[in-house]
Amino acid sequence: MAEKRTNAAGRVFFSKEDSILKTPDLIAHQKKSWKDFVDTGLSEIFGELNPIDDYTGQKLALRFKNYEFQDPKTTKDFAKENNLTFEAPLHVQVELTNKVTGEVKEQEIYLGDYPWMTDQGTFVINGTERVVVSQLIRSEGVYFTADVINGRRYYGAKIIPVRGAWLEFETAANGAIFVKIDRRRKVPATTLLRALSRVGSGEIRESFKDVETGEINWTEATLEKDNSRGPNEALIEVYRRLRPGDLATVDNARSMIEKMFFDFKRFDYGRVGRYKINKRLGLDTPNTNENRVFQMDDLYAILKEIIRLNNTQEAPDDIDSLENRRVKLVGELVARQFRVGMLRMQRNAMDRMSMTEIESVTPGQLVNARPVVAAVREFFASSQLAQVMDETNPLSELSHKRRLSSMGPG
Known part of the structure; x- marks a missing residue:
């Protein structure tokens, strides 16, 4: 008869090996997609926009450089209890070049608070836990x-x-x-x-x-x-x-x-x-x-x-x-909305460039975060893909996070 052994959790084993197969992270794809958006997705969007020139292209040029998401201001549980959004502030280093004088001004700008993914792969929006469902779309190409x-x-x-x-x-x-x-x-x-x-x-x-x-x-x-x-x-x-x-x-x-x-x-x-x-x-x-x-x-x-x-x-x-066809995960879906907001902000900045004194203007006077924040929040509040999480039981919660949908733009 095999030797009986008991592990630290009190589980009794009669086999030669007392290890249990580790359960894989079944929402790792969602977490990785979000991490890719935070680490590289934003830099790609900023790179697409750089530089933002004035309408003449001869006076001012605005560039977004390094960025950092700081720690969320609250905890997930506190946000749920108080009907708040679990979000993190974004700070961006912005460089403004005066093409006439050659002067370069740098400034760290607060670019707003954005919904932040929890460790469970969800988002808390106004106290409600939401899931961003992956989208099945027609692939780009020929x-x-x-x-x-x-x-x-x-x-x-x-x-x-x-x-x-x-x-x-x-x-x-x-x-x-x-x-x-x-x-x-x-x-x-x-x-x-x-x-x-x-x-x-x-x-x-x-x-x-x-x-x-x-x-x-x-x-x-x-x-x-x-x-x-x-x-x-x-x-x-x-x-x-x-x-x-x-x-x-x-x-x-x-x-x-x-x-x-x-x-x-x-x-x-x-x-x-x-x-x-x-x-x-x-x-x-x-x-x-x-x-x-x-x-x-x-x-x-x-x-x-x-x-x-x-x-x-x-x-x-x-x-x-x-x-x-291909699957768009949460990071790509949020990046799309962030890009929409940045394009609105770009037009706003170009309008401000034409109305300000180029000698005294600072990056903070040209960058308005409201269109970007509004575009991202609109996605989480009203998109067909940002859904209230099914909390019937743990299995329904997991299946909701892994669901595919063909709804939504694209």
Whole structure:
């Protein structure tokens, strides 16, 4: 008979090993997501905004540098008993540069109190314990679609970034490939190619000759619908589609299009989007901030894939498949709201820059934390994903914290 042993807790063991399998932390994913938001998510948001220039871009520049969340002012239990929010204050080091004189001013600014995750993975909002449910969303990236016309598939594609203009490609029954930018009027895809890469018809034909193996020459069909005869004409044509009624000049068009596609503040695939595009198109573009903006290699690869699919008639991507969906955890959901608030604060700061004396202004006079605090609190108070925790029993509480939902924005 095995020797009987008793551990410190009074549990009796007859086996050779008296250890019990350690229960894993079943909400570790939520805690890690929140920690990532606190450690790196905020710095990424500040990096996207830096620098905040005045409207002229020649007088003042505001930069957010180091930041720190201090300890919460109350305990979780005290907040629940007194109908308070369990929150922590955020302090940020802000640098203001006077571009005229070269003077640099630094100041630590209190940027408000923000709901803080408890050790149990919950949030206490006005005395009520809430859970942020993870969201199941369509992943960013590129998806290839198909429309059936007269019994034949004609293929297209959708580029879905984290932020910025969507691009939607489609093939017409006459074989021409068109693109819609931000759901505006469509233009021939070769017009966009000319505008962005400044190439001529001969170079376009040369780029796609290796995939033009079918009965229909899709490149030629698209060029026939392309009325632009050079890069400058293409820029103006795209500009007119995006800004009908505005005066179209080459400089205006180039400036707007470059900002729309190649400015990281306005266009970002996101890490997941860049990864998915690389995987779907067989690219090896580095997943860095510089390469998360629109790339010409992406455009050429997408058009080649559309032509290949038009020739082979393969099945299009299933946009509802789970392989084309991903989970947004609490850190990413809160970061989204924090970014919304920071963009409001940015506009506020730029307005203040234009109304103050640049010699005497300080960072504290330009930074207003209220829009940021309001945006984050609005999420916890009214979002479909920030739910009152189910406290029926411990198991229902745990399952609520691990729940997935397809509700909410995105």
